Amino acid sequence: MRIDVLSIFPDYLAPLELSLPGKARAKGLLELHVHDLRRWTHDRHNTTDDTPYGGGAGMVMKPEPFGEAFDELGVDAGTTVIFTTPSGEPFTQALAHELSTRERLVFACGRYEGIDQRVIDHARERAEVREISLGDYVLNGGEVAALAITEAVVRLIPGFMGNPDSLVEESHEDGLLEYPVYTKPKEWRGHEVPDVLLSGDHGKIAAWRHDQRVRRTAERRPDLLAASVVGEWEIVRGTPADAGELLTLQRACWVQEATHNDFFAHPALHEDVAEVLAWMAEWETWVVRRAGRLVGAVRARLDGDAWEIGRLMVAPDLQGSGLGRVLLEHAQAAAPKDATSYVLFTGAASFANQRFYQRSGFRLRPDLAGPAYGVVMSKPVRRKRR
Known part of the structure; x- marks a missing residue:
């Protein structure tokens, strides 16, 4: 998989060199490029934004730099362009699985009041476009969302996880949250590991874990049980x-x-x-x-x-x-x-x-x-x- 990120703050994406994305690059599973959007500006101030038509507060990111970036990077029908925006579809584990099957992702990170709508419309003419939101809140820019989505997607790339079974019972994989986990010591500050986990009875352990997943989901995210x-x-x-x-x-x-x-x-x-x-x-x-x-x-x-x-x-x-x-x-x-x-x-x-x-x-x-x-x-x- 290849991932390109367009941002006016490329240093914000430095964590992509670490942890899971860095490990995927070392394995040759991921090709990652972070680009400064200002590269595609032509005035001495490297301007990437301007006042909105129709008036209003804030600034809007200009279309020209994005258009030239898409041209130079070869954005085409084999590319999925992701616009991180609070008005997008909610990011879910199912969507992470879907994106992990793509050959190439390009993140267009907005700032200020957002990106000129024509950039999104133009991208749809040449590639698959997904507008994605991390949740019902507003951040200063799209870089945090790009980091989160990249980490969630990269760990699902076939061949990345040493033990693929570790993905099976994670939160949201089947509509339920993950069960609580424990390690040594058996007792810590008055809190003990549940007896069933010490029983050696794998059938009982599996049943207990499933029951805990269902109950945790009902208590914390009952909306997930609605469907x-x-x-x-x-x-x-x-x-x-x-x-x-x-x-x-x-x-x-x-x-x-x-x-x-x-x-x-x-x-x-x-x-x-x-x-x-x-x-x-x-x-x-x-x-x-x-x-x-x-x-x-x-x-x-x-x-x-x-x-x-x-x-x-x-x-x-x-x-x-x-x-x-x-x-x-x-x-x-x-x-x-x-x-x-x-x-x-x-x-x-x-x-x-x-x-x-x-x-x-x-x-x-x-x-x-x-x-x-x-x-x-x-x-x-x-x-x-x-």
């Missing part, structure tokens, strides 16, 4: 437009429940679209689609300090695929910090359902009153000790 991808399943929030298909799915699922329990009065079998819309307004609802078809759903809400989970549904032809487990984990991960337990109910004669929930840590609660044909199951919310 997450787990394996082949993309889970998104349900909308009123889904009500008709939810009605169809729940009728299909509750026919099975009714048959197992010899109870055909369950509301899920008799609701209409208006009633589905009514409960969607009261419950947080998530759905899964495959090939455009709604094939799974679950809902949840806070009742006191209990996170109530319900209407866990998987299309009959996909039952046994693992989708139910994914939906159940997603609903648990979305529990607010005030929740101390998860609660749900299932049919008293739905023994397969009961075993499914028990494998996820739920236990029968005969002390709690359930629906006419059902039993209540619950599970405590366990959060990482601080």
